[in-house]
Amino acid sequence: MKSRVTAFAALVAVAATAPSISALAADQIPISDFVKHPTYSAVKISPTGEYLAMTVDKGEQDVLAVMRTKDLSLVKLNQLPDDKSVGQFYWVSPERLLFNSVRKVGRFARPFGTGEWYGVNADGSQPRPLVFYGTRDVTQRGKQTGSESFALLDTLRDDDTNVVMSVNYPRSSEDIGTEIVLLDTISGRRKSLTRAPRGNCEIVLDAAKAPRYAICHDSENEEGDYDSQNELYVREESGKWKLLNSSKSSGKMLSVVSASPDGTIYATQSDGNKPEAFGTIDKTSGEFRSLFQDPVSDPAGYIEASDGGTILAVVTEAGAPRVTMVDEKHPDAEIYGSLAEAFPGQFVDFSSATTDGKKIVVSVYSDSNPGELYLYDRDTGKARFLLQGRKWLDPKKMASVKSFALTTRDGLKVYGYLTIPNGSNGKNLPMIVNPHGGPMGPRDDWRFNWETQLLASRGYLVLQVNYRGSGGFGKGFQDKAYGQWAQGIMNDVIDATNWAVQQGYADKNRICIYGGSFGGYASLMAPARDPGLFKCAFGYVGLYDAQIQMEKSDTSEREDGRRYLLRAFGKTRAEQDAMSPINYVDKIKLPVYLAAGARDPRCPPEHTEAMNKALTAAGNPPEGMIIQSGEMHGFYKEENNLNLYTKMLAFFDKHIGGGAATASASETTKK
Numbered sequence: 001m002k003s004r005v006t007a008f009a010a011l012v013a014v015a016a017t018a019p020s021i022s023a024l025a026a027d028q029i030p031i032s033d034f035v036k037h038p039t040y041s042a043v044k045i046s047p048t049g050e051y052l053a054m055t056v057d058k059g060e061q062d063v064l065a066v067m068r069t070k071d072l073s074l075v076k077l078n079q080l081p082d083d084k085s086v087g088q089f090y091w092v093s094p095e096r097l098l099f100n101s102v103r104k105v106g107r108f109a110r111p112f113g114t115g116e117w118y119g120v121n122a123d124g125s126q127p128r129p130l131v132f133y134g135t136r137d138v139t140q141r142g143k144q145t146g147s148e149s150f151a152l153l154d155t156l157r158d159d160d161t162n163v164v165m166s167v168n169y170p171r172s173s174e175d176i177g178t179e180i181v182l183l184d185t186i187s188g189r190r191k192s193l194t195r196a197p198r199g200n201c202e203i204v205l206d207a208a209k210a211p212r213y214a215i216c217h218d219s220e221n222e223e224g225d226y227d228s229q230n231e232l233y234v235r236e237e238s239g240k241w242k243l244l245n246s247s248k249s250s251g252k253m254l255s256v257v258s259a260s261p262d263g264t265i266y267a268t269q270s271d272g273n274k275p276e277a278f279g280t281i282d283k284t285s286g287e288f289r290s291l292f293q294d295p296v297s298d299p300a301g302y303i304e305a306s307d308g309g310t311i312l313a314v315v316t317e318a319g320a321p322r323v324t325m326v327d328e329k330h331p332d333a334e335i336y337g338s339l340a341e342a343f344p345g346q347f348v349d350f351s352s353a354t355t356d357g358k359k360i361v362v363s364v365y366s367d368s369n370p371g372e373l374y375l376y377d378r379d380t381g382k383a384r385f386l387l388q389g390r391k392w393l394d395p396k397k398m399a400s401v402k403s404f405a406l407t408t409r410d411g412l413k414v415y416g417y418l419t420i421p422n423g424s425n426g427k428n429l430p431m432i433v434n435p436h437g438g439p440m441g442p443r444d445d446w447r448f449n450w451e452t453q454l455l456a457s458r459g460y461l462v463l464q465v466n467y468r469g470s471g472g473f474g475k476g477f478q479d480k481a482y483g484q485w486a487q488g489i490m491n492d493v494i495d496a497t498n499w500a501v502q503q504g505y506a507d508k509n510r511i512c513i514y515g516g517s518f519g520g521y522a523s524l525m526a527p528a529r530d531p532g533l534f535k536c537a538f539g540y541v542g543l544y545d546a547q548i549q550m551e552k553s554d555t556s557e558r559e560d561g562r563r564y565l566l567r568a569f570g571k572t573r574a575e576q577d578a579m580s581p582i583n584y585v586d587k588i589k590l591p592v593y594l595a596a597g598a599r600d601p602r603c604p605p606e607h608t609e610a611m612n613k614a615l616t617a618a619g620n621p622p623e624g625m626i627i628q629s630g631e632m633h634g635f636y637k638e639e640n641n642l643n644l645y646t647k648m649l650a651f652f653d654k655h656i657g658g659g660a661a662t663a664s665a666s667e668t669t670k671k
Contacts, residue, residue: 029397031649034454035641038389043373044352045069047157048094049359051122052386059638061085064099066122069359069375072386076124087111090152092185093160095121098130098152106597107634108437108517108541117150119185130188153180154209157308157355161186164193164211166203174559175199180211197233197241204256207263207309211235213256219560222248226563228475230255232286244286247272253475254288256281257302260309268299273476278314278326291326294318296415298472300445305332306353306360312336317472318415319403320367320446321347332357339376339383347447361386367401367419370448390450397422399456401446408495410488412480415473416465416496417444418505419452429461430510430656433497433526433534436464437517439489440481440568443470458649459657463500467492482567485521486579490529493522497533510656514538514648516634517603521581524592524611528584536591536655538648541633543603544611546576554601582611585618592622593651595644597631623651 041062043054052069055062056077062085064078080086080101087102098119102111117131131150153164167179178196180203183189194211196203206212214233221227232254233241245254257266257278268276269288277293292299297316303323305312312333313325323340325333332350339362340348346366351373353360358378365371370390374383402418420426432455436444444464452462466473467489469481481489493513500506513523513534520542527534543549546569555561569576577583592615596608605627612625624647628640635641653659 029457031454031645032642033392034450035638035645037638040387040389043361044091045354045359045361046091046094047355049354051075053089053097055086064089075122078120084114087113090155092155092163096185098163098185104636106600106632107636109602109633113149115149128186128188130185154205156209164205164209171199178203194235205259207259207261214241215255220563226567234286258309261307266311270475273474275474292324296473298474300472303336304350305330306350306357317445365447367446367448368398369395398453403446406496406499408492412468414465414467414492417446419456419462421456421459427504428507429505430459431461431463431500431506432652433463433493433511433513435493435515435519435522437519439469439518440478441471443472454645461506463496465492465496483570486525490526493526494530494533510535512536512652512656516540524581524588527590528581528587531587531589534590536651538593538651540595541597541600541603542607544580544607545582546580548604548606548610552604552606582614585614588615589620591655593624594622595626597633597635598627598629599631600633602633
């Protein structure tokens with residue numbers, strides 16, 4: 001077993017590790033080990049269990065590897081031309097795979113889909129392009145239809161040829177149409193099954209794999225302002241769509257999650273204030289019956305049985321993941337419970353399974369474990385180790401993550417995480433405050449985070465707070481961020497920082513702030529709000545001027561995006577200027593470092609260049625600025641991240657680390 005794993009590792013190895021950095025102590029893990037991409041992104045077992053398919057990082061590209069499950073011997077490596085990467089992939093039969101192509105972009109952005117889908121057999125035979133960007137299918141290449149995008153809905157377990165796919169196409173600048181089709185994965189032909197009842201919908205299939213529910217979204221309220229609303233439709237046997245619920249009239253957002261093999265329709269319901277409830281709905285009336293609702297956290301995920309549809313448990317994440325069983329009678333519930341007990345302190349999930357459910361790929365991770373896979377055999381009741389995602393990082397040498405909660409100055413309870421350096425007592429440490437991006441929707445979580453682990457490996461305590469607006473705590477909590485970027489959110493960040501000092505975790509004289517995207521914004525805005533709290537600030541792909549964002553970002557190119565920006569920033573120029581860090585450079589007296597991607601469409605590099613110019617004019621020029629060519633919203637290439645984090649850590653070391661202590665001692669000696 002060991003030799004086979006080693007052979008596979010050699011197969012997927014990327015470029016050699018960068019030269020060692022002389023400044024690092026001998027016992028420190030090299031920066032390059034943290035910025036190195038994981039070996040695999042996703043792994044799925046074939047329907048009969050003969051093969052494992054996985055996306056493997058090969059530097060500029062992700063390739064699709066197929067191996068024999070019994071010994072992990074390589075069967076076929078599928079690589080796309082023109083530096084395209086394999087994105088999503090699915091087994092559509094015991095021998096055939098379906099996958100799409102993407103291009104890798106910034107760290108804070110999803111891979112960019114090229115619009116192409118392919119089919120191939122496990123052994124590499126019968127490779128076939130199935131969908132081209134801008135055409136109906138490969139059998140009608142001359143019929144241009146615009147910017148269609150395909151997404152898989154179901155692989156149809158009892159059909160080895162066809163799959164059900166959703167096809168989105170623009171009907172106007174704000175209206176996206178949806179068609180459901182049956183796609184032949186050998187010929188590429190497709191058959192239309194139905195169309196959504198209106199624009200901006202997603203379709204959910206029933207237990208018979210027929211298009212049954214449509215969840216349709218709106219981003220505008222009755223006043224014309226940005227807001228999230230939805231409608232739920234059911235498709236009747238006649239083929240007509242019937243409205244079951246409208247959040248604008250009922251005050252409740254009802255969404256279908258999936259259907260179980262026995263016909264149960266799983267759904268979530270939100271009143272726009274409290275966290276979402278999980279439950280079921282009546283197939284005809286649409287009446288919702290709650291099975292679970294956490295007082296703090298939305299469902300963050302679900303544990304799904306090996307039958308590919310039954311939901312065994314709901315996962316919530318106010319702190320570390322919490323699993324609540326909702327179907328304890330299902331045979332897989334006992335298996336899940338025994339596996340969870342076998343990995344105490346770690347999160348266990350069913351990743352994929354064979355059609356008969358006898359073999360299950362099990363995913364395991366924790367705050368210190370980057371992730372590993374096991375193969376559970378139902379007949380033997382044993383789990384066999386398969387792979388590690390970052391085998392070069394030893395979990396025993398990683399930092400631990402401690403969840404916390406605090407009440408802010410205006411009485412709001414917020415949650416967050418402290419990443420505590422390995423071997424530390426967690427007291428009186430130099431601290432990096434690390435606000436996440438967004439701000440509305442994204443959040444920090446407990447799972448392994450290579451960036452915070454890197455910072456902790458250099459002795460820094462890392463604080464992350466899910467400030468108001470963060471996702472996962474209910475729509476009401478998320479809505480609190482609108483118009484509150486410079487006030488409410490910054491109060492949460494500052495209050496959490498002071499809390500860490502008061503609790504004895506952080507040394508009040510050694511605190512810096514660093515973040516990307518909105519975190520970059522916060523890294524410059526929080527010091528402006530509380531000038532004496534931080535000793536240095538590092539802004540990464542940040543937003544610093546509302547006017548630049550409203551004129552040059554990709555968000556501003558869409559009508560719903562502009563509505564979002566106006567609600568987030570304020571409708572008047574005075575409100576927008578008041579929340580822009582660039583207008584507070586006279587208060588930003590601490591050392592600053594800036595970095596951006598030269599091709600970033602979300603927070604264009606003009607933000608960073610303008611902030612650099614403004615700080616310089618105010619007499620506080622940044623100690624450094626990186627405008628990285630080829631990179632977008634967050635750096636992707638390992639060599640660019642190595643350069644970024646090498647300079648970042650040197651910056652922190654100078655101001656709150658060993659370098660700061662040495663400088664202080666030198667100054668004392670001079671005196």
